[in-house]
Amino acid sequence: MYELILKNVSRFIELTPEEVRFFTPLFKSKTIRKKQYLLQEGSVCRYEYFVNRGCLRTFFVDNKGLEHNVQFSVEDWWTGDMYSFLTQKPGRYNIVAVEDSELLYIDHPSLEELYKKVPKFEKFFRHLLQNAFIALQERVLSGMSETAEERYINFRKKYAAMDKRIPQNQVASFLGITPESLSRVRRQLTQKK
């Protein structure tokens, strides 16, 4: 159950067997089924989640009632509402399972405890925050400087694994275009080759 998360952590910090023994019990496990909510907008994100299996999407609802995906998370990714989790204030994001999924999660107080006992985890979670920050920056930049077609090509490069698992209309929402437009973009691309 903890192999994947330990491998994930060990990419940035090294843990002694003793530290591992302290680390793992702080995480609980949870499975959720396709279409179930992990987080609802307006509620506080009490946990930071690690995806052990499955796939989820994070989205917000604009003032016209339309959903916009901001992230997909598959195995070996972390998810949650970073802002809401850090501040423990209500957030604007929803997280829903795209497939049946299995998660490990840790609450805020446990994470603080972890920092105290094994300070190098501060480095690790700061790293996660930085990654989230960079991902956001890249979204802003690509949204401002690329056409729908370019964004789709980059999406497939970067999230090749996900492209096949996620319904096209969800990918469209992530790219900031309508499902119809994505369908046309795809046709263009196959005709070009």
Place this chain on the structure above:
Amino acid sequence: MYELILKNVSRFIELTPEEVRFFTPLFKSKTIRKKQYLLQEGSVCRYEYFVNRGCLRTFFVDNKGLEHNVQFSVEDWWTGDMYSFLTQKPGRYNIVAVEDSELLYIDHPSLEELYKKVPKFEKFFRHLLQNAFIALQERVLSGMSETAEERYINFRKKYAAMDKRIPQNQVASFLGITPESLSRVRRQLTQKK
């Protein structure tokens, strides 16, 4: 010279006179003239900057060579390339003075020193990071769900002070539209009233 920054800090954490005496000497002062660069893309952002006077813009250059503004910073704001500063790796942003400006700045080692002596500054700078994060989130959301006109109206609400100080073509670049489009949007708006 330090009144403004101390007032800024005191909005989130309280400092004793002794802590103030430790804090202020860690910052150096610098003035730069309109159109001068504070930071160039590709270089490491070695400082976190506080704007004492003036106005600056942060932008990146896309692969077609076009500039896109991502932030304006006036008096009482912090600026810099958050990602590059935290990681001490080369960043993608440029920062240029829009007006003659006066800055206070602190380097990375000094900030670490500050954290050690006065740990509550960790809270303060985490707060800055969160603000930067939220600002980015809002940009993504507004870029995905609002028309150019809505974005401009929101810009004026939120940055009322800056609207008059910043050339229109720079505002257009911030909103993600061409200067011509912004000009037309403005005409629409005045005609409506």
Place this chain on the structure above:
DNA sequence: CGTCTATTTGAATGTACTCAAAAGCGGTGG
């Protein structure tokens, strides 16, 4: 005053959107 840059305006173009309808696909129950 002249030069350089910013802003406005016009006309033509393009990209993505909306609305509507058909085709494809997957899951469920009879």
Place this chain on the structure above:
DNA sequence: CCACCGCTTTTGAGTACATTCAAATAGACG
């Protein structure tokens, strides 16, 4: 196992919004 239902994807036609290119006007600065 197949027929049906619901949801996703595709396709078409018309539209809206913003862009490009070009030119005129207005402002700023030395």
